[in-house]
Amino acid sequence: MAERNGMVEKRGSGLWLTHLGLIIGVAFIFFPIWLAFIASTVDQQDIVRPPMPLLPGDKLFENYGRALVSGVNAPVATMLLNSLVMALGIAIGKIAISLLSAFAIVYFRFPGRKVFFWLIFLTLMLPVEVRIVPTFEVIANFGMLNSYSGLILPLIASATATFLFRQFFMTVPDELAEAARVDGARPMRFFFDILLPMSRTNIAALFVILFIYGWNQYLWPLLITTDPEMNTIVMGIKQMFPSGDDFAHWPTIMATSILAMIPPVIVVIGMQRLFIRGLVESEK
């Protein structure tokens, strides 16, 4: 009973203290976002003249409307669309390619199977930034600058996802593949009918991670898109910053920042249930 008493005691002050600590932590993290939101609802004058207001102003629709329709260099709506296409393209492309390559590596015996796996694995150690110059060269020679394919293709090959699916496929019992073979399923049929539905939670978890990865790409779009119409939102925000003595319209920039945050948040919240299941549960 002593232990239980201890727990009851914690329910009193301890519980409140824990909650207080957490609330302060959340407020601390959330404060800059709140400031950004405030800044996106007021006038330029309110921002540049200290102190900064802490409550929303009345220019919310005006600022967001201006950002979406005209922006600074390009309309934010266009940039959002570009980012969406890029993030979706990268996430879906990566998942498709890694599923197939993991399928090949795990279920087929072909010469050089191990070598290929380790080659793929090796690229884990080479992030975009390391191979960015040769990649740029290749994309430029293909004439893919300022295009969606240029934005998406170089980022699609993914060692991480291939590795993840490989590990998952290896936990699928061999008998399942054999049962499907006896049932008359050819390899691709087995892949689509059995393996794919079984990996759906993994796919969902990866989709969330990869969507955000694609959405947050900064350096690559900065390099290969010179046309403002092809800017993505994350690099676009930076492009809005004034250089030198230029004048910057901070409310528009802040509205853009808030807008840039919304899609990843929607994806995370929308797929939260699947995402967590994919990370913790191994359904076999």
Added chain:
Amino acid sequence: MATLKLDNVKKSFGKTDVIHGVSIDVNDGEFIVIVGPSGCGKSTLLRMVAGLETVTSGEVQIGGKVVNDVEPMDRDIAMVFQNYALYPHMSVFDNMAYGLKIAKVSKDEISERVQTAAKLLQLEPYLQRKPRELSGGQRQRVAMGRAIVRKPAVFLFDEPLSNLDAKLRVQMRLEIKALQRELGVTSLYVTHDQVEAMTLADRMIVMNAGVADQIGAPLDVYANPATEFVAGFIGSPPTNFIDASLVDGQSGRIGVRPEHIELSDTGRITATVGYAEALGAETLVHLRASDGSQITVRQDAALPIPGEGETRGLSWADENIMRFDASGLRQ
């Protein structure tokens, strides 16, 4: 329904020979059990019939056709796996229907065949459930249902009962036997459990280290084991082996089944009583012979149980002696 013929079938993995040539003619509708200890190659043999392993040499014929190079799906077989291998994301109905769907059987016929199989296996209330919502015995039934709906020429069972608890195993054993009788499909059944082999088989193949030591009807095999291995493997508790020199001065060993030995004051040999296991209907008395070998005697529960450390004589009738030479072959 069809006959099955193995003709000197061999298998090697790399340089290791795992099956050294097995031949058998299986009649239409016959239930054949392949039994042996783990690692004897019995599962490999079954998988070669299924087409999941290639045949190194020899021939596998199903219904008179050589199927060595035929894909599993085209061999007209159905297989039940040890861990059931049900598709986890599909309902029981879909699990059973999958093979038929691939074979492009019409929807009505699929539904009819699955319903029939479900009725046969008492699975009707569970058709919409997922495999993980079923008990072990029910999963086992689904796996069998999946085999039945395909109406194959040959059923292949790969240790289908070894994941079940003892009680369920006995029940499912009876069900499998009844089902096979009813459907009359030629069946090949792999197990390491000699009781399953004895009860299910029309004929059984006793495998030992890649060799079929003996092929025959269960009671024949029990009464007339061809090798020392078979005598020791079939029957529980196993056959006692005693050095012939101890008994009558000849070479080799003699085997006597526990139920054929009687404890007496004087006998062919004497042994010291170790301990006795009273099982209710019978008592197993474990003794140690003068050369140290273990001897088990199975006697009726009504007979007196000898005390530990006593020296008793062991006697048995001449017709119950099985003589084996040094290489383990029956003499």
